Amino acid sequence: AIRMTQSPSSLSASTGDRVTITCRASQGISSYLAWYQQKPGKAPKLLIYAASTLQRGVPSRFSGSGSGTDFTLTISCLQSEDFATYYCQQYYSYPRSFGQGTKLEIK
Amino acid sequence: EVQLVESGGGLVQPGGSLRLSCAASGFTFSSYEMNWVRQAPGKGLEWVSYISSSGSTMYYADSVKGRFTISRDNAKNSLYLQMNSLRAEDTAVYYCARWLQFWGQGTLVTVSS
Numbered sequence: 672a673i674r675m676t677q678s679p680s681s682l683s684a685s686t687g688d689r690v691t692i693t694c695r696a697s698q699g700i701s702s703y704l705a706w707y708q709q710k711p712g713k714a715p716k717l718l719i720y721a722a723s724t725l726q727r728g729v730p731s732r733f734s735g736s737g738s739g740t741d742f743t744l745t746i747s748c749l750q751s752e753d754f755a756t757y758y759c760q761q762y763y764s765y766p767r768s769f770g771q772g773t774k775l776e777i778k
Numbered sequence: 779e780v781q782l783v784e785s786g787g788g789l790v791q792p793g794g795s796l797r798l799s800c801a802a803s804g805f806t807f808s809s810y811e812m813n814w815v816r817q818a819p820g821k822g823l824e825w826v827s828y829i830s831s832s833g834s835t836m837y838y839a840d841s842v843k844g845r846f847t848i849s850r851d852n853a854k855n856s857l858y859l860q861m862n863s864l865r866a867e868d869t870a871v872y873y874c875a876r877w878l879q880f881w882g883q884g885t886l887v888t889v890s891s
Contacts, residue, residue: 705878714873714881714883715823715881758823762877762878766840767813767828768825769824769825772823
């Protein structure tokens with residue numbers, strides 16, 4: 672099974688900041704990597720798929736990069752609505768696996 | 779509009795059984811693979827099970843293998859998860875999902891005496 676490791680597990684930042692979350696796969700997954708945002712009590716929302724393709728309707732301040740084993744999610748200018756928990760997920764093979772999550776909090 | 783609506787959650791005793799349902803609408807259900815994902819209270823996301831569009835292929839997480847069974851009824855546009863021998867650690871919100879974009883709102887399963 673492929674293990675996904677996210678870092679950091681939590682992050683404090685201010686509105687307007689640029690933040691980066693990393694995700695590492697235990698083996699190569701090409702670009703089969705998605706990023707989700709989840710707010711309390713809600714289902715995850717797809718932000719990025721294929722490592723760097725922005726889902727329709729997602730603001731352009733979100734971007735993703737990487738391939739193989741190392742990936743990043745960058746939010747270029749934090750807005751108040753971006754404070755949430757973020758997960759990466761590999762869809763290269765089953766069992767599917769998620770990172771443990773990164774909780775983005777207001778400083 | 780794609781909609782996935784889970785139901786069937788509730789409180790069950792350890793060792794008990796529960797059957798979750800997911801009603802799909804807004805797309806051709808029989809053409810899509812489906813998954814169940816769960817999230818324990820305050821924890822991260824955990825993939826649980828997969829079923830192919832025809833229902834001929836299923837996969838399970840090791841944590842539920844031999845206890846949970848995924849199935850679907852394409853005529854009824856419905857996905858199911860039969861959960862047997864439930865344990866406290868199965869307590870979670872269960873989501874049905876059509877990768878990657880569409881998720882239901884979740885149904886809470888609580889395993890407790």
